[in-house]
Amino acid sequence: MRTLVLILAGLMLLPPFATAQPRPARPAAPQEMAYGRDPLQRLDFWRGRGPAAPLVVFVHGGGWRGGDKEWIGAATPAHFLNQGYAYASVNYRLVPAVNVEQQTQDVADAVAFLLSRAEQLGVERRKILLIGHSSGGHNSALIATDPRFLKKSGLDPSVLGGVVLLEGAGLVPRQGQGGGGPGMIGPELSPANHTAKPNADSFVMLIATSEDLGRQAAVLANALRAAGTPARIENIPNSGHNELVGNLGEPGDRATQVVDDAARQAFAFRVGQGQGAQVR
Numbered sequence: 001m002r003t004l005v006l007i008l009a010g011l012m013l014l015p016p017f018a019t020a021q022p023r024p025a026r027p028a029a030p031q032e033m034a035y036g037r038d039p040l041q042r043l044d045f046w047r048g049r050g051p052a053a054p055l056v057v058f059v060h061g062g063g064w065r066g067g068d069k070e071w072i073g074a075a076t077p078a079h080f081l082n083q084g085y086a087y088a089s090v091n092y093r094l095v096p097a098v099n100v101e102q103q104t105q106d107v108a109d110a111v112a113f114l115l116s117r118a119e120q121l122g123v124e125r126r127k128i129l130l131i132g133h134s135s136g137g138h139n140s141a142l143i144a145t146d147p148r149f150l151k152k153s154g155l156d157p158s159v160l161g162g163v164v165l166l167e168g169a170g171l172v173p174r175q176g177q178g179g180g181g182p183g184m185i186g187p188e189l190s191p192a193n194h195t196a197k198p199n200a201d202s203f204v205m206l207i208a209t210s211e212d213l214g215r216q217a218a219v220l221a222n223a224l225r226a227a228g229t230p231a232r233i234e235n236i237p238n239s240g241h242n243e244l245v246g247n248l249g250e251p252g253d254r255a256t257q258v259v260d261d262a263a264r265q266a267f268a269f270r271v272g273q274g275q276g277a278q279v280r
Helices: 002-012 076-082 100-116 133-146 146-154 210-225 256-267
Strands: 029-034 042-046 053-059 086-090 125-133 160-166 203-207 230-237
Touching: 029 125, 042 100, 053 100, 053 133, 053 256, 076 086, 086 100, 100 125, 100 133, 100 146, 125 133, 125 256, 133 146, 133 160, 160 256, 203 210, 203 256, 210 230
Parallel strands: 053 086, 053 125, 125 160, 160 203, 203 230
Antiparallel strands: 029 042, 042 086
Protein backbone atom coordinates (compact mmCIF):
# COMPACT_ATOMS: atom_id res chain seq x y z
CA MET A 1 0.00 0.00 0.00
CA ARG A 2 2.82 2.42 0.89
CA THR A 3 4.43 1.74 -2.51
CA LEU A 4 1.14 2.47 -4.30
CA VAL A 5 0.75 5.77 -2.43
CA LEU A 6 4.28 6.82 -3.43
CA ILE A 7 3.60 6.00 -7.09
CA LEU A 8 0.37 8.01 -7.10
CA ALA A 9 2.10 10.94 -5.39
CA GLY A 10 4.84 10.87 -7.98
CA LEU A 11 2.33 10.96 -10.82
CA MET A 12 0.62 13.98 -9.28
CA LEU A 13 3.94 15.84 -9.22
CA LEU A 14 4.68 15.35 -12.91
CA PRO A 15 5.04 18.70 -14.74
CA PRO A 16 2.09 19.81 -16.89
CA PHE A 17 3.95 19.30 -20.17
CA ALA A 18 4.26 15.60 -19.45
CA THR A 19 0.73 15.06 -20.73
CA ALA A 20 0.73 17.86 -23.32
CA GLN A 21 -0.09 17.04 -26.92
CA PRO A 22 2.95 16.61 -29.19
CA ARG A 23 4.05 19.42 -31.49
CA PRO A 24 2.06 19.28 -34.76
CA ALA A 25 3.76 17.57 -37.69
CA ARG A 26 5.78 19.72 -40.07
CA PRO A 27 3.45 20.85 -42.87
CA ALA A 28 3.93 20.04 -46.53
CA ALA A 29 6.18 22.29 -48.58
CA PRO A 30 4.58 25.64 -49.40
CA GLN A 31 3.28 26.65 -52.79
CA GLU A 32 5.53 29.33 -54.28
CA MET A 33 3.69 32.01 -56.25
CA ALA A 34 4.77 35.00 -58.34
CA TYR A 35 2.86 38.23 -57.72
CA GLY A 36 5.03 40.25 -60.13
CA ARG A 37 7.58 39.85 -62.89
CA ASP A 38 10.75 40.37 -60.86
CA PRO A 39 12.35 37.19 -59.47
CA LEU A 40 12.01 38.62 -55.94
CA GLN A 41 8.30 39.33 -56.32
CA ARG A 42 7.37 35.89 -55.02
CA LEU A 43 5.76 34.46 -51.90
CA ASP A 44 5.36 31.10 -50.16
CA PHE A 45 1.82 30.07 -49.27
CA TRP A 46 0.51 27.35 -46.96
CA ARG A 47 -3.21 26.56 -47.30
CA GLY A 48 -5.25 26.78 -44.10
CA ARG A 49 -8.22 24.87 -42.78
CA GLY A 50 -11.59 25.01 -44.50
CA PRO A 51 -12.83 27.07 -47.45
CA ALA A 52 -12.24 30.51 -45.87
CA ALA A 53 -9.32 30.39 -43.44
CA PRO A 54 -8.00 33.55 -41.76
CA LEU A 55 -4.74 34.66 -43.37
CA VAL A 56 -1.43 35.52 -41.65
CA VAL A 57 1.15 37.26 -43.86
CA PHE A 58 4.80 37.55 -42.76
CA VAL A 59 7.23 40.20 -44.06
CA HIS A 60 10.91 39.44 -43.42
CA GLY A 61 13.56 41.87 -42.26
CA GLY A 62 17.09 42.41 -43.50
CA GLY A 63 17.80 46.13 -43.35
CA TRP A 64 15.84 46.90 -46.54
CA ARG A 65 18.83 45.55 -48.50
CA GLY A 66 18.66 41.83 -47.72
CA GLY A 67 16.60 39.03 -46.27
CA ASP A 68 14.44 36.26 -47.67
CA LYS A 69 10.96 34.78 -47.29
CA GLU A 70 12.60 31.66 -45.88
CA TRP A 71 13.77 33.63 -42.82
CA ILE A 72 11.03 32.17 -40.63
CA GLY A 73 11.08 29.95 -37.56
CA ALA A 74 11.14 26.20 -38.10
CA ALA A 75 7.92 25.83 -36.12
CA THR A 76 6.13 28.88 -37.50
CA PRO A 77 4.09 27.53 -40.44
CA ALA A 78 2.93 24.46 -38.52
CA HIS A 79 1.90 26.61 -35.57
CA PHE A 80 -0.33 28.90 -37.59
CA LEU A 81 -1.77 26.04 -39.63
CA ASN A 82 -2.56 24.22 -36.38
CA GLN A 83 -4.60 27.29 -35.35
CA GLY A 84 -6.63 26.90 -38.54
CA TYR A 85 -5.03 29.83 -40.34
CA ALA A 86 -3.49 30.10 -43.79
CA TYR A 87 0.07 31.44 -43.80
CA ALA A 88 2.20 33.29 -46.35
CA SER A 89 5.77 34.61 -46.28
CA VAL A 90 6.62 37.36 -48.76
CA ASN A 91 9.73 38.29 -50.71
CA TYR A 92 10.08 41.77 -52.20
CA ARG A 93 12.59 43.75 -54.24
CA LEU A 94 15.56 45.13 -52.32
CA VAL A 95 17.43 48.42 -52.04
CA PRO A 96 19.36 49.67 -54.02
CA ALA A 97 17.69 48.00 -57.02
CA VAL A 98 14.50 49.81 -55.92
CA ASN A 99 13.78 52.46 -53.31
CA VAL A 100 11.95 51.89 -50.03
CA GLU A 101 8.70 53.25 -51.43
CA GLN A 102 8.74 50.73 -54.30
CA GLN A 103 9.68 47.98 -51.87
CA THR A 104 6.72 48.81 -49.66
CA GLN A 105 4.44 48.78 -52.68
CA ASP A 106 5.65 45.24 -53.37
CA VAL A 107 4.35 44.15 -49.95
CA ALA A 108 0.98 45.78 -50.62
CA ASP A 109 0.85 44.13 -54.05
CA ALA A 110 1.57 40.73 -52.49
CA VAL A 111 -1.33 41.16 -50.08
CA ALA A 112 -3.60 42.18 -52.97
CA PHE A 113 -2.45 39.17 -54.99
CA LEU A 114 -3.44 36.78 -52.21
CA LEU A 115 -6.82 38.40 -51.57
CA SER A 116 -7.64 38.52 -55.29
CA ARG A 117 -7.37 34.72 -55.25
CA ALA A 118 -9.15 34.24 -51.94
CA GLU A 119 -11.67 31.69 -53.18
CA GLN A 120 -9.04 29.70 -55.06
CA LEU A 121 -6.65 29.70 -52.08
CA GLY A 122 -9.33 29.12 -49.44
CA VAL A 123 -8.75 32.32 -47.47
CA GLU A 124 -11.11 34.81 -45.84
CA ARG A 125 -10.85 37.94 -47.99
CA ARG A 126 -11.98 40.56 -45.47
CA LYS A 127 -9.36 40.47 -42.71
CA ILE A 128 -5.71 39.49 -42.48
CA LEU A 129 -2.98 39.71 -39.84
CA LEU A 130 0.26 41.26 -41.09
CA ILE A 131 3.48 40.44 -39.21
CA GLY A 132 6.68 42.35 -39.99
CA HIS A 133 10.17 41.88 -38.56
CA SER A 134 12.75 44.70 -38.31
CA SER A 135 12.79 46.55 -41.67
CA GLY A 136 9.87 44.36 -42.72
CA GLY A 137 8.10 45.88 -39.73
CA HIS A 138 8.60 49.28 -41.33
CA ASN A 139 7.09 48.11 -44.63
CA SER A 140 4.18 46.54 -42.76
CA ALA A 141 3.52 49.57 -40.56
CA LEU A 142 3.71 51.92 -43.54
CA ILE A 143 1.07 50.13 -45.64
CA ALA A 144 -1.05 49.88 -42.48
CA THR A 145 -0.95 53.65 -41.87
CA ASP A 146 -0.44 55.28 -45.29
CA PRO A 147 -3.45 54.20 -47.41
CA ARG A 148 -1.89 55.10 -50.76
CA PHE A 149 -0.01 51.77 -50.96
CA LEU A 150 -3.02 49.51 -50.51
CA LYS A 151 -5.23 51.79 -52.60
CA LYS A 152 -2.74 51.57 -55.47
CA SER A 153 -3.12 47.79 -55.16
CA GLY A 154 -6.91 48.10 -55.28
CA LEU A 155 -7.48 47.51 -51.56
CA ASP A 156 -8.90 49.44 -48.63
CA PRO A 157 -6.84 49.65 -45.40
CA SER A 158 -9.75 47.95 -43.61
CA VAL A 159 -8.53 44.58 -44.94
CA LEU A 160 -5.84 44.69 -42.23
CA GLY A 161 -7.47 43.37 -39.09
CA GLY A 162 -4.21 43.71 -37.21
CA VAL A 163 -0.48 44.40 -37.54
CA VAL A 164 2.26 42.86 -35.39
CA LEU A 165 5.73 44.42 -35.44
CA LEU A 166 8.61 42.26 -34.23
CA GLU A 167 11.11 44.99 -33.25
CA GLY A 168 10.07 47.09 -36.24
CA ALA A 169 12.74 49.50 -37.53
CA GLY A 170 12.40 52.82 -39.34
CA LEU A 171 9.16 53.72 -37.59
CA VAL A 172 10.15 57.39 -37.09
CA PRO A 173 12.22 59.71 -39.34
CA ARG A 174 15.93 59.35 -38.72
CA GLN A 175 19.07 60.27 -40.63
CA GLY A 176 21.85 57.80 -41.35
CA GLN A 177 22.28 54.11 -41.95
CA GLY A 178 22.04 53.01 -38.32
CA GLY A 179 18.45 52.40 -37.35
CA GLY A 180 16.79 54.71 -39.85
CA GLY A 181 16.95 52.75 -43.08
CA PRO A 182 19.21 52.93 -46.12
CA GLY A 183 20.30 56.56 -46.30
CA MET A 184 17.17 57.93 -44.63
CA ILE A 185 13.57 57.06 -43.86
CA GLY A 186 12.24 60.56 -44.37
CA PRO A 187 9.00 62.03 -43.05
CA GLU A 188 6.99 60.87 -46.07
CA LEU A 189 7.98 57.23 -45.42
CA SER A 190 7.67 57.31 -41.64
CA PRO A 191 4.65 55.40 -40.26
CA ALA A 192 4.63 57.74 -37.26
CA ASN A 193 3.72 60.59 -39.63
CA HIS A 194 0.73 58.76 -41.14
CA THR A 195 -1.27 57.79 -38.08
CA ALA A 196 -4.45 59.69 -38.90
CA LYS A 197 -7.19 57.23 -39.81
CA PRO A 198 -7.75 55.12 -41.84
CA ASN A 199 -5.31 52.63 -40.35
CA ALA A 200 -5.24 48.90 -39.71
CA ASP A 201 -7.68 47.96 -36.95
CA SER A 202 -4.98 47.49 -34.28
CA PHE A 203 -1.23 47.33 -33.72
CA VAL A 204 0.91 45.20 -31.39
CA MET A 205 4.64 45.92 -31.13
CA LEU A 206 7.02 43.39 -29.58
CA ILE A 207 10.34 44.58 -28.15
CA ALA A 208 13.11 42.24 -26.99
CA THR A 209 16.44 44.00 -26.43
CA SER A 210 16.76 47.18 -28.50
CA GLU A 211 16.26 50.43 -26.59
CA ASP A 212 16.22 52.42 -29.82
CA LEU A 213 13.60 50.24 -31.48
CA GLY A 214 11.61 50.37 -28.26
CA ARG A 215 11.75 54.17 -28.39
CA GLN A 216 10.53 54.17 -31.99
CA ALA A 217 7.70 51.80 -31.11
CA ALA A 218 6.63 54.10 -28.29
CA VAL A 219 6.49 57.10 -30.62
CA LEU A 220 4.37 55.21 -33.14
CA ALA A 221 2.10 53.67 -30.49
CA ASN A 222 1.45 57.04 -28.86
CA ALA A 223 0.64 58.66 -32.20
CA LEU A 224 -1.72 55.83 -33.16
CA ARG A 225 -3.54 55.96 -29.84
CA ALA A 226 -3.89 59.74 -30.14
CA ALA A 227 -5.56 59.17 -33.51
CA GLY A 228 -7.95 56.61 -32.03
CA THR A 229 -6.26 53.41 -33.26
CA PRO A 230 -5.58 50.73 -30.61
CA ALA A 231 -1.85 50.11 -30.18
CA ARG A 232 0.18 48.45 -27.46
CA ILE A 233 3.78 47.48 -26.77
CA GLU A 234 4.76 44.10 -25.33
CA ASN A 235 8.22 43.58 -23.85
CA ILE A 236 9.51 40.05 -24.42
CA PRO A 237 12.12 39.03 -21.81
CA ASN A 238 14.82 36.45 -22.46
CA SER A 239 14.61 36.95 -26.22
CA GLY A 240 16.48 38.87 -28.91
CA HIS A 241 15.97 40.68 -32.20
CA ASN A 242 16.27 37.56 -34.36
CA GLU A 243 14.91 35.18 -31.73
CA LEU A 244 11.52 36.91 -32.00
CA VAL A 245 11.30 35.36 -35.45
CA GLY A 246 13.27 32.17 -34.95
CA ASN A 247 11.25 31.05 -31.92
CA LEU A 248 7.82 32.01 -33.28
CA GLY A 249 5.57 28.99 -32.93
CA GLU A 250 7.70 27.16 -30.37
CA PRO A 251 5.81 25.77 -27.34
CA GLY A 252 5.94 28.11 -24.35
CA ASP A 253 7.37 31.04 -26.32
CA ARG A 254 6.07 34.30 -24.88
CA ALA A 255 6.19 36.18 -28.21
CA THR A 256 4.08 33.45 -29.80
CA GLN A 257 1.47 33.85 -27.08
CA VAL A 258 1.28 37.59 -27.78
CA VAL A 259 0.98 37.03 -31.53
CA ASP A 260 -1.75 34.41 -31.02
CA ASP A 261 -3.72 36.88 -28.94
CA ALA A 262 -3.31 39.53 -31.64
CA ALA A 263 -4.53 37.06 -34.26
CA ARG A 264 -7.65 36.20 -32.31
CA GLN A 265 -8.49 39.88 -32.00
CA ALA A 266 -7.70 40.61 -35.64
CA PHE A 267 -9.86 37.92 -37.15
CA ALA A 268 -12.94 38.38 -34.94
CA PHE A 269 -14.64 35.21 -36.10
CA ARG A 270 -14.37 31.54 -35.36
CA VAL A 271 -12.18 29.42 -37.59
CA GLY A 272 -14.18 26.99 -39.71
CA GLN A 273 -17.58 28.44 -38.89
CA GLY A 274 -18.08 30.55 -41.97
CA GLN A 275 -17.21 34.06 -43.00
CA GLY A 276 -18.18 36.72 -40.54
CA ALA A 277 -19.25 34.42 -37.70
CA GLN A 278 -18.68 36.45 -34.56
CA VAL A 279 -16.53 35.30 -31.68
CA ARG A 280 -18.52 34.91 -28.47
